[in-house]
Amino acid sequence: MMPQERIGVYICHCGSNIAGTVDVEELSSWAGEALRHRGVVVARDYKFMCSSLGQDLIAKDIKEDKLTRVVVAACSPHLHEATFRKACADAGLNPYLCELVSIREQVSWVHTDKVAATAKAKAVISGGVERVIHHEPLEPMSVPINPATLVVGGGIAGIQAAMEIADSGFHVYLVEREPSIGGHMAQFDKTFPTLDCAACILTPKMVSIGSHPHVTLLTYSEVEQVDGYVGNFSVRVRKKASYVNHDVCTGCSICEEKCPKKVVDSVFEAGLGYRKAIYRPFPQAVPKYPVIDAENCIYFDTGKCKACEIHCEAGAIDFEQEDQIIELNVGNIILATGYDLFDARRETQYGYGRLANVFTSLEFERLTNAAGPTNGEIVLRDGETKPKAVGIIHCVGSRDRKFNNYCSVICCMQSLKFAHLVKERTGAEVYNFYIDMRTAYKEYDEFYQRVLSEGVHFIRGRVAEVTDVSNTPEEEERLVIQTEDTRMGKQRRIPVDMVILSAALEPRHDSDEIAHMFGISCSVNGWFIEKHPKLDPVATMTEGIFIAGCAQGPKDIPSTVTQGAAAAARVLGRIQQKELALEPIRAEVTEALCSGCRICNNLCPYHAITFDEAKEVSVINAALCQGCGTCVAACPSNAISGTQFSNEQVMAQLEGLLMLNMAEPVLA
């Protein structure tokens, strides 16, 4: 039987990347001969198929040889599928009639034996040829884009992203879990390396977000459910009851003053200070309205008190208020959910939680903050004694196989900042205990030089323990830092009065659930995974969901702001397009075969499958479907087929791989 298709096979050398391990000339002459009876009319190899000359080769053959199918054997489809599809489309061939098979990532890069690698490459090409025969021309679909955007997380990343979009005239919903936006940055006193006051540079941004005509601020709120797809997400947000009517509250704070219940503030004050049961996290909070923490409120516990209500002249207290469910429709989503601080109590050898004068980095930020519990006085836990010697331990919970392998990025610079502040405000001796000093980026190393010149001591070595067991009279009643000084090659015991632990940045404790809700993934360490680590760091594998700031990995404020702005730029680009072309590679349900078992409904990672109660069949939302094929594999009735991944295509590719298509079948 004469083959119906006219297929061109193109083999890329990729310089020596492929040609070094695979005999590419042999491959092209083999493909032209051995696969001729399957429709291959031309087979060529070329140094760089992706170059414009390489693409021209394909285009010329499509026109002159009237090719109906193209197989390119080169790198992974992740890299150049789009390139070759476009080359085909430009030459008048439907782009989905082009198949890219990988003989680099799956062959040349993973093998050393040239003969065996060439044999394997033949099988891979043979599979591609069989598969492409079953391809069908497809047309991309387009979806309209809702110009509104959801930003989750009101730290500096979320604030920056929201600001960029709102300033461009498009609407933003900014959802924040805490009663105020500001995030971790609002807790800091100074920022490195310039020692700018964090509040001075942050609060103006908070204020303009709070009053921006294009921003709807939803604080004390959490996203509960996300449905829909790029361009058209519907999001359910729970706005927790604050028991304060914001329409009449003036933000005078008399309620906070009169509330008799004092609670340790483990969030904003990092456990180092107190707040009331009715509170704003800090005076410059945006919005300015307080919330009642019902768990600690005397009235909610005993039914008596109401001090806040009694003293509120505006009559804003409303104990009957309930959680509010808000439904939003947005086209794109930016996740800027930030980080949690490593629980330093887990490094038991450093005594945090047991030894009063061991502090975490975040506690120390509050200690130095002029608006903090000590008004910026650097004192011991007793609240009055100034330390004469302070030890700062780097990498607590970072670069440690027991906890986190990664470097938390900010700790070196943060520790230098702490050292400078201690020196400046108390004149104490300061010891930094580090593994490696990492002060990359603009003006960071200059700051290191400055702190060195201020007489701060730097001891290279992993601290063994912080102990209150004294050896000598001068160690009595102090904390002793036992460490190896790897530059001296000696064990040292250094008595200090205060220890600061530069604790690791960790993914939010609930980052897995958040990722699942938004249909994205987390890395092994728990950070949100970007689409490409170098070339697409703020997009994710799910269309319309972007990430920014520490949710993607530890980073400092400049990088966080950069990512916030970058994510906003990506969203703005989408909004300007007004509609978005989507890959037509989708799963489809053949209704006649569907038994309505619903197995596929919960398996879909993109929430694209729903159940039609009337017809009793599962329905796939084509715009949501990302063509992953999970449902196709799971369907017990064979009722779902994936365009471009149909059973015929996959079976044909397997037959090709096994060389069952040869004139005289052989097992490769």
Add this chain to the structure above:
Amino acid sequence: MQTYSYYPGCALERNAAVYHDSLMAVAESLDLTFTEVEDWNCCGATEYITIDLIPAYALVGRNLALAAEQNCNGRSLVAPCSACFLNLKKTDHYLAQSPELNRQVNQALAAGGLHYDPGSVHVKHLLEIVAEDVGFEKVARAVKRPLYGLKVAPYYGCLIVRPAFDGTFDDAEQPSSLDVLMRTIGAEVVDFPAKAQCCGGHMTQISEEVALHLIHQLLKNAVDHGADVIAAICPMCQLNLDAYQDAVNKHYGTDFHIPILYFTQLLGLAFGFGEATMGIGQELVDARPALANIQSKPLKPPRRKRPSKKELPMPPKLQEV
């Protein structure tokens, strides 16, 4: 009724006989049975492994082989001495890690008609069994005469929680299982930051200066925190802290006289056994004056000093085991 293979180790037949006797008495109250490994030999203690590796591992390997041979129901092997415990566990671990070491050790064992497959015996310390297998609730039910008012410094030593070959049952830096156990029998546990430090081991024989320094640190730390008695879980620790207290006092000009008892002795007293049955009085620093502090009723917790207005809050403590 839980049954274990039992490796007493040399000390429990001599200087730590009270550890063995008190253990056997409390075992009954806790429904534990111990079957002693027949024909066991010395574990090599703390130094042999650093002197001659293959014979040292063969020495311990013989005990593991015997335990495996005599242990038909896959019972865990219990060592009450921390040095024995560590040697057994270490040998099992390294034999599994190194096929060459395993081959040489088994070659030696074959001369005595024995063989050991690493991993076939699960080694546990006595404290691990009481804290985990028996559990604090069951211990609490056995208490007849709580040790109210007795201030105990729980001393773990350095060998039981480190190194963590297969994960330890307690934190390596600030363990807490003995703290909870002592509280379970009514005693008051004092803060004892040095609780996992070394007692000096056999340094008493090699460099007395070093040993005395370590012992002094431990005694001072316990006394500074107001302990009446130190609870030990290892014969080496007990011996060093008890027998060298005089030497420490002479060397440092101190006047320590704090008794060191095995935790099983304190359990026994709380379970209602008499002082004589628990071997009280056989220690060098007499424990009887300290034990006279035991009250019939729990002491009122000392009134907490009202924190000054300026004082900053402490982070909440991490949960104990």
